[in-house]
Amino acid sequence: MQTPHGLVIPDLAGKAVLVTGASTGIGAALALAYAEQKCKVALHYNSSRDAAEKLGQTIRDGGGEVFLVQGDFSVPADVEQVVENSARHFGHLDGLVNNAGGMLGRIPYAEQTEAHYDAVMDLNARSVLTASRKAMPWLKKQGGFIVNTSSIAARNGAGGGAGLYGSAKAFVSNVTRGMAKELIGFGIRVNAVAPGTILTPFHERYSTDEQMKGMVATIPQGRAGTAQDCVGAYLFLSSDLLSGYITGQVIEVNGGQLMP
Numbered sequence: 001m002q003t004p005h006g007l008v009i010p011d012l013a014g015k016a017v018l019v020t021g022a023s024t025g026i027g028a029a030l031a032l033a034y035a036e037q038k039c040k041v042a043l044h045y046n047s048s049r050d051a052a053e054k055l056g057q058t059i060r061d062g063g064g065e066v067f068l069v070q071g072d073f074s075v076p077a078d079v080e081q082v083v084e085n086s087a088r089h090f091g092h093l094d095g096l097v098n099n100a101g102g103m104l105g106r107i108p109y110a111e112q113t114e115a116h117y118d119a120v121m122d123l124n125a126r127s128v129l130t131a132s133r134k135a136m137p138w139l140k141k142q143g144g145f146i147v148n149t150s151s152i153a154a155r156n157g158a159g160g161g162a163g164l165y166g167s168a169k170a171f172v173s174n175v176t177r178g179m180a181k182e183l184i185g186f187g188i189r190v191n192a193v194a195p196g197t198i199l200t201p202f203h204e205r206y207s208t209d210e211q212m213k214g215m216v217a218t219i220p221q222g223r224a225g226t227a228q229d230c231v232g233a234y235l236f237l238s239s240d241l242l243s244g245y246i247t248g249q250v251i252e253v254n255g256g257q258l259m260p
Contacts, residue, residue, distance in 0.1 A: 025227055026099060031043045042082075069082050
């Protein structure tokens with residue numbers, strides 16, 4: 001297991017961290033990275049059981065401790081169960097990474113349905129509230145961190161047919177700021193990472209080659225990002241040693257595609 005440049009962050013060792021949506025893409029890279037930091041990793045997945053089990057075995061083979069936990073994050077009861085089961089398994093919870101989400105199709109605003117709205121908002125917005133609320137009693141015991149996954153789409157209105165997804169991520173970014181104010185008194189820092197155009201199953205599913213070429217053309221660094229490009233920002237925000245005076249912030253990881 002490799003973290004960026006063999007980075008070792010001493011204050012993360014032994015912490016119990018739940019990474020949601022961790023079977024593929026950015027979440028999978030994060031699960032591996034936290035395990036490399038000697039964290040106890042709760043690896044959440046929904047439908048990608050095979051990928052989750054393979055990833056869990058990779059972590060175990062590397063000497064890491066991992067707990068696989070399944071749940072549909074469009075269902076609040078599942079979200080609550082995932083958080084509670086993870087915390088109880090380890091006996092404590094020090095960090096929550098709200099990474100589960102998805103576009104659920106490119107549908108223009110003119111063609112939106114109430115059912116699509118509910119599906120997108122439940123998965124991308126409501127789940128962050130539910131998971132965070134359920135984690136708070138555990139995090140308050142010793143302090144900790146929440147890192148939410150936002151998106152460049154939260155700032156630029158998103159690409160064609162992805163507007164509702166972008167709006168849900170804008171919700172996540174603002175929840176990050178509001179929650180940070182409420183929880184810092186308990187020693188809980190809340191921040192977010194907003195990936196740009198990242199080569200993950202997300203874009204394999206929802207973006208054509210032509211759309212990808214168009215997006216990459218707007219990136220000053222001249223390439224799409226990788227899941228590994230995002231890892232450092234999450235680890236940074238998880239560490240009191242590195243970011244102890246940072247809360248309520250959204251770090252943009254996009255190769256210069258957006259410079260707010």
